[in-house]
Amino acid sequence: MARLGKSAVTSETIARAVKEFGTPFYLYDERTILDKCDQLLKMPNAFGLQVRYAMKANSNRALLQLIAGQGIDLDLSSLNEGVRATLAGIPCSRMMLTTQDVPLARSRQELEEMMLKGMKYNVCSLQQLYLIADFANKTAFSIRLHPGVGSGESVTRNTGDKYSCFGIHLNDLAGAIAFADEQGIVFDEIHMHIGSGGDPQLWRENIERELRCVEQFLPEVKTVNLGGGFKEARMPDERPADIQELGQYARRKFHEFYERTGRELITAIEPGTFVVANAGFLVTSVLDKKSTGEDGFHFLIANAGMEANTRPLLYGSRHPFFVVSKTGRLLSSEFDLSDLYPESDYRVVVGRCCESGDSQSLDSHGHIIPRLMANPEVGDILVIGGAGAYVSAMCLANYNSYVQPAEILLRADGEFRIIRREQTLEQIVENERSL
Numbered sequence: 001m002a003r004l005g006k007s008a009v010t011s012e013t014i015a016r017a018v019k020e021f022g023t024p025f026y027l028y029d030e031r032t033i034l035d036k037c038d039q040l041l042k043m044p045n046a047f048g049l050q051v052r053y054a055m056k057a058n059s060n061r062a063l064l065q066l067i068a069g070q071g072i073d074l075d076l077s078s079l080n081e082g083v084r085a086t087l088a089g090i091p092c093s094r095m096m097l098t099t100q101d102v103p104l105a106r107s108r109q110e111l112e113e114m115m116l117k118g119m120k121y122n123v124c125s126l127q128q129l130y131l132i133a134d135f136a137n138k139t140a141f142s143i144r145l146h147p148g149v150g151s152g153e154s155v156t157r158n159t160g161d162k163y164s165c166f167g168i169h170l171n172d173l174a175g176a177i178a179f180a181d182e183q184g185i186v187f188d189e190i191h192m193h194i195g196s197g198g199d200p201q202l203w204r205e206n207i208e209r210e211l212r213c214v215e216q217f218l219p220e221v222k223t224v225n226l227g228g229g230f231k232e233a234r235m236p237d238e239r240p241a242d243i244q245e246l247g248q249y250a251r252r253k254f255h256e257f258y259e260r261t262g263r264e265l266i267t268a269i270e271p272g273t274f275v276v277a278n279a280g281f282l283v284t285s286v287l288d289k290k291s292t293g294e295d296g297f298h299f300l301i302a303n304a305g306m307e308a309n310t311r312p313l314l315y316g317s318r319h320p321f322f323v324v325s326k327t328g329r330l331l332s333s334e335f336d337l338s339d340l341y342p343e344s345d346y347r348v349v350v351g352r353c354c355e356s357g358d359s360q361s362l363d364s365h366g367h368i369i370p371r372l373m374a375n376p377e378v379g380d381i382l383v384i385g386g387a388g389a390y391v392s393a394m395c396l397a398n399y400n401s402y403v404q405p406a407e408i409l410l411r412a413d414g415e416f417r418i419i420r421r422e423q424t425l426e427q428i429v430e431n432e433r434s435l
C-alpha cells in the first residue's frame with residue numbers, strides 16, 4: 001500500500017476514485033479530519049476549552065457536519081457562513097461571528113435573528129460597537145482586539161500588526177470600554193487572532209497580552225479566545241505547531257492568572273488550517289507535457305490549476321506533489337524523492353489557464369520553482385496535497401470558464417461520498433442576461 005505522504009490515503013484509493021469520478025476533484029479524508037478534531041479537543045487547558053472551527057477554511061456542508069459532530073463549534077467570518085452552517089443543521093448557539101462586515105439593513109435583521117437564537121457576536125470595530133449597542137440588554141458580546149503584533153506564514157496572513165486592520169486597536173480599548181459601560185454592554189469574551197501559520201512563540205506571547213487586557217479592562221470576561229493560526233506542515237521540511245505544548249503553556253498562564261485574580265477563565269481556540277489542510281487533495285490528470293529548451297523547464301499541464309488551488313499564486317505556498325500511474329502505482333512522492341535525478345527530474349506543474357502565473361509551484365514573487373517528481377505519462381494522475389484548507393473555499397472559480405471541481409469525501413469505511421457535485425457550465429452563466 002503506497003500512502004500519500006503521512007496521510008492514510010493510498011495511491012490505489014486515488015486511482016479508484018479517478019476511475020469512478022474522473023478528474024479533477026477534491027478528495028477529503030474523513031479519518032484525518034476526525035484525528036485532527038480529537039487532537040484539538042484534547043488540547044491541555046486550565047478551566048475548560050471551547051474549540052470553534054474557522055469555517056472559512058472549508059465550508060462544505062458535509063465537512064461542517066462531520067466536524068460539528070465531534071463537538072467542535074464554529075467561527076464564522078460572515079452572516080452567509082452562518083446561513084450555510086444553519087443549512088448544515090448546526091444551531092446558532094454553536095456559532096460566533098467575527099466579521100469585517102458592518103451589519104446594516106437586511107443583514108442587521110438577519111444578525112439579530114441569529115443572535116436571538118444564541119449566536120455570539122464578536123465586536124471587531126468601534127463602528128460595530130456603536131451600531132450594536134442597542135442590542136446590549138439582550139445578550140453579552142465578545143470583543144476582538146488588535147494586538148499590534150502579529151505573525152503569519154506570509155505577510156498577507158499576518159492579522160495582528162499595523163499592516164492589518166482586524167479588531168479594535170489596544171489604543172482604543174479604554175474608550176471602547178467607557179462607551180460599553182455607558183451603554184450597559186457586557187463583554188464576556190475577549191478575542192485576538194494574530195495570523196495564520198505564524199511563529200508559535202508570538203502566539204504564546206499573545207496569551208499574556210490578552211490576559212493583561214482582561215485583568216486591566218474586562219472584569220466580566222469568562223472566555224479568552226486565543227484565535228486560530230496553528231501552523232500545519234504540508235511539506236516534509238515543515239514543522240507543525242505542537243498543540244500539546246501550546247496548550248500546556250496556555251494552561252500555565254491561565255493558572256497563574258487564577259492565582260493572581262481568583263478568576264477561572266475558559267480557553268477558546270478557532271483553528272481552520274489545522275483541522276482540514278492535510279485532509280485534502282486536489283486530484284488532477286496530466287493533460288500535456290512541454291519543455292522550453294536547454295535552460296528552460298519541463299512542464300506538466302494538469303487539468304486543474306490556479307482556478308482550483310490559488311494558494312501558490314496568492315502566497316507562494318508550497319504543496320506536496322504525488323505522481324500516480326493510471327493503474328494506481330505511486331511513481332513519486334514529495335516525501336521520498338530518493339529515486340529521482342536532480343539533472344533531469346525537476347518539473348513544473350501548471351494548469352490550463354491562459355495565465356503564466358497558473359502554476360502550482362511558485363515563490364512569493366511569482367517565480368516558477370521547479371520541483372523533483374517522476375515523469376508521468378499523459379493521462380497519469382497528479383495529486384496536489386495539503387489541499388483541504390483555503391483551496392476549494394478560496395479558489396478563483398470559473399476563471400477561463402472552468403467549472404468548480406466536485407468534492408469527494410473518503411469515508412472512514414473506505415467508501416466515497418460526493419459531498420459537492422461538479423459545477424455545471426449552466427450554473428456559471430445562469431445569472432447573466434443578454435443585452
Ligand SMILES: Cc1ncc(COP(=O)(O)O)c(C=O)c1O
Nearest residue numbers: 054193196228229230271272273
Ligand atoms: C479570526 C480568525 N480566526 C481563525 C482563523 C483560522 O486561521 P487558521 O486557518 O490559520 O487556523 C482565521 C484565519 O484567517 C481568522 O481570521
